Amino acid sequence: xxxxxxxxxxxxxxxxxxxxxxxxxxxxxxxxxxxxxxxxxxxxxxxxxxxxxxxxxxxxxxxxxxxxxxxxxxxxxxxxxxxxxxxxxxxxxxxxxxxxxxxxxxxxxxxxxxxxxxxxxxxxxxxxxxxxxxxxxxxxxxxxxxxxxxxxxxxxxxxxxxxxxxxxxxxxxxxxxxxxxxxxxxxxxxxxxxxxxxxxxxxxxxxxxxxxxxxxxxxxxxxxxxxxxxxxxxxxxxxxxxxxxxxxxxxxxxxxxxxxxxxxxxxxxxxxxxxxxxxxxxxxxxxxxxxxx
Amino acid sequence: xxxxxxxxxxxxxxxxxxxxxxxxxxxxxxxxxxxxxxxxxxxxxxxxxxxxxxxxxxxxxxxxxxxxxxxxxxxxxxxxxxxxxxxxxxxxxxxxxxxxxxxxxxxxxxxxxxxxxxxxxxxxxxxxxxxxxxxxxxxxxxxxxxxxxxxxxxxxxxxxxxxxxxxxxxxxxxxxxxxxxxxxxxxxxxxxxxxxxxxxxxxxxxxxxxxxxxxxxxxxxxxxxxxxxxxxxxxxxxxxxxxxxxxxxxxxxxxxxxxxxxxxxxxxxxxxxxxxxxxxxxxxxxxxxxxxxxxxxxxxxxxxxxxxxxxxxxxxxxxxx
Numbered sequence: 270x271x272x273x274x275x276x277x278x279x280x281x282x283x284x285x286x287x288x289x290x291x292x293x294x295x296x297x298x299x300x301x302x303x304x305x306x307x308x309x310x311x312x313x314x315x316x317x318x319x320x321x322x323x324x325x326x327x328x329x330x331x332x333x334x335x336x337x338x339x340x341x342x343x344x345x346x347x348x349x350x351x352x353x354x355x356x357x358x359x360x361x362x363x364x365x366x367x368x369x370x371x372x373x374x375x376x377x378x379x380x381x382x383x384x385x386x387x388x389x390x391x392x393x394x395x396x397x398x399x400x401x402x403x404x405x406x407x408x409x410x411x412x413x414x415x416x417x418x419x420x421x422x423x424x425x426x427x428x429x430x431x432x433x434x435x436x437x438x439x440x441x442x443x444x445x446x447x448x449x450x451x452x453x454x455x456x457x458x459x460x461x462x463x464x465x466x467x468x469x470x471x472x473x474x475x476x477x478x479x480x481x482x483x484x485x486x487x488x489x490x491x492x493x494x495x496x497x498x499x500x501x502x503x504x505x506x507x508x509x510x511x512x513x514x515x516x517x518x519x520x521x522x523x524x525x526x527x528x529x530x531x532x533x534x535x536x537x538x539x540x541x542x543x544x545x546x547x548x549x550x551x552x553x554x555x556x557x558x559x560x561x562x
Numbered sequence: 563x564x565x566x567x568x569x570x571x572x573x574x575x576x577x578x579x580x581x582x583x584x585x586x587x588x589x590x591x592x593x594x595x596x597x598x599x600x601x602x603x604x605x606x607x608x609x610x611x612x613x614x615x616x617x618x619x620x621x622x623x624x625x626x627x628x629x630x631x632x633x634x635x636x637x638x639x640x641x642x643x644x645x646x647x648x649x650x651x652x653x654x655x656x657x658x659x660x661x662x663x664x665x666x667x668x669x670x671x672x673x674x675x676x677x678x679x680x681x682x683x684x685x686x687x688x689x690x691x692x693x694x695x696x697x698x699x700x701x702x703x704x705x706x707x708x709x710x711x712x713x714x715x716x717x718x719x720x721x722x723x724x725x726x727x728x729x730x731x732x733x734x735x736x737x738x739x740x741x742x743x744x745x746x747x748x749x750x751x752x753x754x755x756x757x758x759x760x761x762x763x764x765x766x767x768x769x770x771x772x773x774x775x776x777x778x779x780x781x782x783x784x785x786x787x788x789x790x791x792x793x794x795x796x797x798x799x800x801x802x803x804x805x806x807x808x809x810x811x812x813x814x815x816x817x818x819x820x821x822x823x824x825x826x827x828x829x830x831x832x833x834x835x836x837x838x839x840x841x842x843x844x845x846x847x848x849x850x851x852x853x854x855x856x857x858x859x860x861x862x863x864x865x866x867x868x869x870x871x872x873x874x875x876x877x878x879x880x881x882x883x
Contacts, residue, residue, distance in 0.1 A: 279785045283682050290676070291695045294757065297710050298698075300721070317721045364603025367596050374589040379604060386611040389864050392856025393836065394843045395617030398627075399610070415610045418603060448595035477703035480818050484844060495705045502709030503822060526719055533709055540701045548694060 298537070305329055305530035312527050329531035338489075338497055343535070345409060346494040349475040350539070353413045357471045358464055361418040365426035366452055370435070380424075387420040393484075400485055411485035412478050412493065422467055429463045430456065465550040473540060494536050501532050621854035634850075641854035650838065658834045661820070662812045664748045670808060672752055673759030674801060678789050680760060681767045696757025707754055708822035711746070712737065738827035747819060762804070766797040803878035810870025813863045835859045 272280075300319075304312060307322040309329075333339050368376050396415060405411035438451045446454070457464065479495040486492055590597065621641060623634040645651055676696070683689040699707070714720050715736040723733045736746065774792045783791060817836040824832040835855060843852030 273784075275784050279682070280684060283679055284685075284688065287679055287683065287688075287692050291692050294695050294699060294753065297714060297753075301710055301713065316724055317719070318724075360602050360606065363599045367600035367603075370593075370596060372589070373593055373596055373600075374586060379600070382607060382612075386607060388867055389615065390860050391614040391618050392853060392860055393839045394849055394853040394856055395614035395620070396610070397844060398617060398620075398849065399614050414606075417606050417610070420607075423603065448593070449599055452599055473701050477705075479703060479705050480821070483821075495703055498709060499705045499822065502705070503712055526713065529709070529713060533706055533713075536706055537702060541698075544698065544701065545694075548697075 301530045301533050304527055305534045307527055309527055317526065329527045330535070333528060333531050333535065338492075339494075339532070339535075341490060342492050342494040342497040345491065346476055346478070347539075348409065349412055349478055349493060350472045353416075353475040354468055354471040356413065357417050357475075358468055361422050361426055361467065362457065362460065362464065363452060364418065365423050366430050366456055368423070369427045369430035369433075383420045383423055397484055406485055407488045407491060408485075409491065412481050413475075415481065416474070422470075426463065426467065429460065433459060462550050465547055469543065469547040469550070472543070476539060498532055498536050502529055618853060618857050618860075620850050621857045623850055625850040625853075627849070637850075641851045642858065644851065645855055645858065650833075653830065654833055654835050654838055657831055658813060658815055660744050660831075661747055661815045661834065664744055665751055665815075666808060666812070668748050669752050669756065670805065672756040674763055674797075676756060677760040677763035677767060678793060680764060681793065682785060682789065693757075693760075696760070698757075699754045700758035702754065704816070704818040704822055707750055708819070711750060711823070737823075738825055740828050740831045743823070743828045743831045747816075747823060750819065750823075751816070763797060763800065766800040767793055770796040799878050803874045806870045806874040806877065810867040811863070812866065813859055 303322060304317070304319055306325045306327070306329075307319050308324045308326045311323055312319065367373055368380060370376075400406065400411050400415060405414065433456060437455060438448070441451045441455055442448075477495060478493050479499070482493050482496050486496070617631070620631060620634065622636055622638060623631070624637050625631070625634045680689060680692065683692070712720070714722050717723055717733055717735055717737070720736075722736070726733055736742065770793060774796070775788055778788045778792050813835070815834050815836070817834075820832055820834055821837055821840070824837060836859075839852045839856045839859075842848045842855070
């Protein structure tokens with residue numbers, strides 16, 4: 270069937286509208302990216318009107334990465350994103366797998382216990398007191414242990430494992446494997462797409478750890494990246510006089526703006542790097558997850 | 563219980579009826595490795611989810627860290643009464659509702675509209691690109707988004723204000739202005755999550771029977787009318803269910819977002835239950851009072867979520883939990 274004129278107008282308009290939406294989404298990030306590579310003198314001279322710098326420079330990055338605050342914060346966030354994600358994935362998957370095996374006694378009770386945690390939250394203070402009583406204040410484990418898994422992910426993964434046929438493990442058990450062996454050698458390798466999706470969500474959550482660090486980490490030397498970033502980006506621009514971070518930057522010849530934007534780019538980069546590789550997986554993972562609204 | 567256990571390699575399931583206790587013990591022994599596998603996860607829920615649930619009792623005490631939960635004095639509903647008779651309560655409630663309702667009115671419809679537009683794109687590669695771009699902000703932290711907002715909008719150095727000045731307009735105070743605070747939060751939310759929100763609607767649209775479009779075309783419907791008369795009705799139940807579920811979370815506004823965007827000048831319109839609990843509990847050490855505030859919010863949230871889910875089940879049939 271030939272496309273009518275109305276159809277073609279509609280298609281063109283649609284392409285343009287969505288293009289504009291994409292530009293609106295992308296532009297702030299693009300601007301931050303470009304300015305972070307701009308020569309400080311050029312930034313001052315052009316008053317920030319930069320769509321493409323005349324001279325690309327890594328000065329802001331070199332300076333940022335040479336500060337010990339930024340180095341240790343990046344290490345801490347990196348540790349959270351790798352170790353935390355690995356632990357979370359294994360524990361979530363193991364629990365979900367066990368609960369997906371229908372012969373397991375008590376699974377209904379455990380599922381109910383998990384469901385209740387989704388409906389009722391004890392708020393902010395009781396968990397804080399728990400972490401404090403466990404002696405985890407100022408420990409990196411306070412950023413991992415309380416968020417090791419979540420009821421949503423357990424339930425979602427369980428529904429994924431429900432589809433793995435029970436015959437598969439039975440044959441492995443006949444061959445002399447234990448349930449633990451079956452889990453690590455058969456179930457996990459079979460579940461790589463699901464693990465990739467959930468791993469991405471966990472890794473992003475750990476990399477973006479902010480509020481629990483506000484609560485539990487008082488020692489500035491142990492701050493993860495998002496907290497250092499908050500101090501650089503936000504405190505200094507609302508409060509007259511500025512924070513220590515801003516003063517530190519003012520001593521250098523680099524304008525605080527290009528430094529700040531470089532910091533944003535560094536904190537965004539790991540996410541943008543894994544994003545294209547995992548994108549094909551996450552739609553599947555979310556399809557179950559987005560129901561939570 | 564007995565009905566659940568299935569034939570299993572090496573099991574004794576076929577033996578004559580046994581006592582319940584024996585049956586349980588048998589199951590425990592048979593599945594010991596399975597229990598070992600779930601033990602860390604179960605322990606996590608017990609320690610980090612259930613111990614704090616028991617911890618809310620301090621809302622009914624004058625909790626002192628030195629005396630602990632067992633030693634502190636019980637005061638009944640004193641903290642709740644103090645909170646409800648306080649002017650703060652009204653402000654917190656108003657701000658929470660305002661922020662939530664704005665997002666319901668302006669944010670909720672956008673992913674639906676966006677997925678209708680995306681669905682009409684003919685060029686698959688272009689569609690993939692647009693999708694990848696609009697999903698992306700979802701993965702950025704609120705610190706990054708708040709930070710970019712400050713970089714763009716700050717009065718002294720933000721590029722938007724520089725533009726306003728060079729256009730001959732006056733600088734506008736975006737960040738410390740009570741009048742636009744709620745709107746700013748809504749815009750941030752739209753930018754971050756609207757694209758991500760399309761995933762579920764696109765999946766629902768993908769399930770629409772193509773024959774319906776053919777029939778609509780035969781009846782002379784153009785593309786806009788097809789979207790209106792075929793696509794939208796087809797995904798109506800998904801929309802209704804998500805809307806109801808959203809209502810269930812109307813007391814929850816993004817904690818980190820408000821916390822990061824808040825400053826002295828806007829605290830009157832920015833303070834919500836969560837930030838209040840943080841300030842009074844963590845910063846000022848009023849553990850019992852702020853636990854009571856948190857408990858109030860949790861109980862209301864619990865009732866809303868249960869009610870919303872019941873309602874959603876009625877509309878969506880499948881239900882959510």
